Amino acid sequence: MVEVRYLGHSAVLLSDGKTRILIDPFLTGNPMAAAGVGEVEAELILVTHAHGDHFGDSVALSKKGGMVVSTFEIATYAEKHGAKSIPMNLGGTYRFEGGWLKWVPAWHSSSFPDGTYGGMPMGVVVELGGRRLYHAGDTALFSDMRLIGELGLDLAFLPIGDHFTMDPEDALKALELLRPKRVVPIHYNTFPPIRQDGEAFAQRARKKGVEGHALKPGEVLRLD
Numbered sequence: 001m002v003e004v005r006y007l008g009h010s011a012v013l014l015s016d017g018k019t020r021i022l023i024d025p026f027l028t029g030n031p032m033a034a035a036g037v038g039e040v041e042a043e044l045i046l047v048t049h050a051h052g053d054h055f056g057d058s059v060a061l062s063k064k065g066g067m068v069v070s071t072f073e074i075a076t077y078a079e080k081h082g083a084k085s086i087p088m089n090l091g092g093t094y095r096f097e098g099g100w101l102k103w104v105p106a107w108h109s110s111s112f113p114d115g116t117y118g119g120m121p122m123g124v125v126v127e128l129g130g131r132r133l134y135h136a137g138d139t140a141l142f143s144d145m146r147l148i149g150e151l152g153l154d155l156a157f158l159p160i161g162d163h164f165t166m167d168p169e170d171a172l173k174a175l176e177l178l179r180p181k182r183v184v185p186i187h188y189n190t191f192p193p194i195r196q197d198g199e200a201f202a203q204r205a206r207k208k209g210v211e212g213h214a215l216k217p218g219e220v221l222r223l224d
């Protein structure tokens with residue numbers, strides 16, 4: 001069993017009842033955030049890239065006890081600001097009790113708001129509670145998503161906002177390559193340039209045989 005809680009924008013919290021994994025914890029300053037830093041805790045805090053709407057509250061959350069897991073560059077930056085981290089990079093797998101996570105490519109950029117280089121942007125595949133989930137981070141459509149799909153995905157979190165990432169059209173094409181059982185659209189409606197209809201995307205995904213779930217911030221999806 002794995003429980004997925006959508007926190008708004010690209011932030012998601014995964015839990016199998018023992019290990020909590022928080023991905024791209026942008027809560028402070030996020031108009032769609034379903035929780036504040038004081039209300040969320042996780043053992044592992046995964047950061048796909050350095051942009052403020054993904055790195056977000058990683059340091060503050062790590063100070064509450066979690067490890068920041070990301071590129072060497074982002075982990076080093078987080079450590080400098082008082083976080084505990086696990087520096088990794090593309091292709092690497094980190095194993096923990098009850099699962100593993102593996103960093104995969106994303107086509108985007110990655111620098112901190114202060115200009116510091118964040119290394120390569122990434123997506124991540126997480127195995128937790130016997131389920132396999134892919135969080136694409138911020139990315140354009142790319143054909144190597146087919147390789148990620150070969151891992152056998154129970155769920156994919158895909159950006160649909162357009163402007164900075166794929167649009168719904170490209171995200172639907174991505175479903176053909178990834179072939180996940182379910183898809184949850186992310187990275188939309190937070191700011192005016194990325195306004196999209198999540199429910200319409202979910203319905204179009206269903207027509208392709210993929211269960212679409214346009215989760216509202218705060219909503220929980222349980223995979224038994």
Ligand code: NI
Pocket residue numbers: 049051054108109138164
């Ligand atoms: Ni970004």
Ligand code: MN
Pocket residue numbers: 051053054138164187
């Ligand atoms: Mn972003």
